[in-house]
Amino acid sequence: MNINIDELFMIAGMAAVTFGIRYVMFPISGHVQFHPMFERSLGYVPPAVLSAIIVPSILMPTGEVNLNLTNPYLIGAAAACIVGWFYKNLLLTIVVSMLIFLASQWIL
Amino acid sequence: MLKKLTSKTSTSKSLKPMTLKYSPKYQLIAGARDTFPLIVGAIPFGIIFGTLAATAGLSFAATMGMSLFVFAGSAQFISISLVSVGTGWSIIVLTTFVVNLRHMLYGATMVPYYKNLSNLWKLVLAFGLTDETFAVAINRYYKDDGVPNKQYYNLGSMLFMYINWNICTFIGLIAGKAFPEIAGWGLDFAMPATFIGMVIPYLVSKPMWIAVIVAAVVSIFASELPHKLGLMAAAVSGVAAGIFSEVFLFASTSHEALEQEIKQSNTINLKDREGIEVAE
Incomplete structure (x- = not known):
């Protein structure tokens, strides 16, 4: 229940690096000029970052690549792609793919 | 008489939405509302985080402290998997740094939109620059419709995510003690499911x-x-x-x-x- 000193260091360190990373661009932005190409490339940040998080969690849920059709993460992700593409509705995409994932995990 | 009354009513009604729409309060609520689908995805993810943290041997205070002060879903998730295999705190901090480096790109993207804000605003909004709030807020900033107070929209999204994340962590901690089998349900699928919907x-x-x-x-x-x-x-x-x-x-x-x-x-x-x- 009680926090120990190692946990305290861990949380303080994690909080410091996370906040530092999120904040650092604001104070330096007035002093450095970004290359226009860099600014244009920032438009690709959200989809590239999200894809880099999604794909390993879907294709290698246990740490090894699993392309079997019995991989419930793969089935759920396929459902999310189909629903997301045709309905363009985020809430529907999340709910339907979660249900399909849970069902396939239960069946398989 | 009736006509006069009607025209008076419609003027007051057409004026009100404009001021309402531009107000900080409206923007705050709009930001929270547009974050709702991501909240639906964050609920199972937050619960599974709390559950797994308890199983990994992290103390109750440390788990809540992480959600309150770090507020970074994927990094927190990775850190508890490292805790469970006995990794030292310095390596966990280093891993957090690497996993969250992408947020520097988010900060760079937000620079032009935050540049006229006070330092307090920058500190608060930077703290809440998660994947979800970044994605919701940047779409609002991109919309060049002249509506002021977009920082309140950003804040509304951030507050909703933050409060929800901490409540879910707490629920997960309690639920994980009572029903440890939740850890095996695969609720972590909620994160990729949400992110797929965000990429499309x-x-x-x-x-x-x-x-x-x-x-x-x-x-x-x-x-x-x-x-x-x-x-x-x-x-x-x-x-x-x-x-x-x-x-x-x-x-x-x-x-x-x-x-x-x-x-x-x-x-x-x-x-x-x-x-x-x-x-x-």
């Missing part, structure tokens, strides 16, 4: 497709890199492939046209609430 609206041009495909392929091949460096390698490769193909392969697709398309596909309904016409 971006897939409106060939360079975007290339950015996403390259990031996806590199993320698999670079997954062996230590301290989750593969995530950053994949993200940077994807961004580089996107801008490279935009400039050299599909020069006709201008970035402005691209942003325009994204804006349209993400259009958030902020329709004026018209007063109900009174029958004459």
Whole structure:
């Protein structure tokens, strides 16, 4: 229940690096000029970052690549792609793919 | 008499929505409302985080402290998997640094939109620059509709995510003690499910497709890199492939046209609430 000193260091360190990373661009932005190409490339940040998080969690849920059709993460992700593409509705995409994932995990 | 009354009513009703829409309070609520789908995805993820943290041997106070002060879903998730195998705190902090480096790109993207805000605003909004709030807020900032107080929209999204994340962590901690089998339900699928729904609206041009495909392929091949460096390698490769193909392969697709398309596909309904016409 009680926090120990190692946990305290861990949380303080994690909080410091996370906040530092999120904040650092604001104070330096007035002093450095970004290359226009860099600014244009920032438009690709959200989809590239999200894809880099999604794909390993879907294709290698246990740490090894699993392309079997019995991989419930793969089935759920396929459902999310189909629903997301045709309905363009985020809430529907999340709910339907979660249900399909849970069902396939239960069946398989 | 009746006509006079009617016209008076409709004037007051058409004026009200304008001031309402521009007010900080309206923007705050709009930001929270537009974050709702992401909240639905964050609930199971937050619960599973609390559950797994208890199983991994992290204390109650440390688990809550992490959600309160770090507020970074994927980094917290990775840190508890490291705790469970007995990793030292310095390595966990280093891994957090690498996993969250992508947020520096978010900060760089937000610079022009935060530049006129006070330091307090910058500190608060930077603290809450999660994947979800960044994605919701940037779509609002991209919409060049002249509506002021967009920082309140950003704040509304952030507060909703923050409060929800902490409540869910707490529920997970309690539930994990009572029903440890929750850990095996695979609720972690909620995060990729949410993120897939967030990526799809971006897939409106060939360079975007290339950015996403390259990031996806590199993320698999670079997954062996230590301290989750593969995530950053994949993200940077994807961004580089996107801008490279935009400039050299599909020069006709201008970035402005691209942003325009994204804006349209993400259009958030902020329709004026018209007063109900009174029958004459």
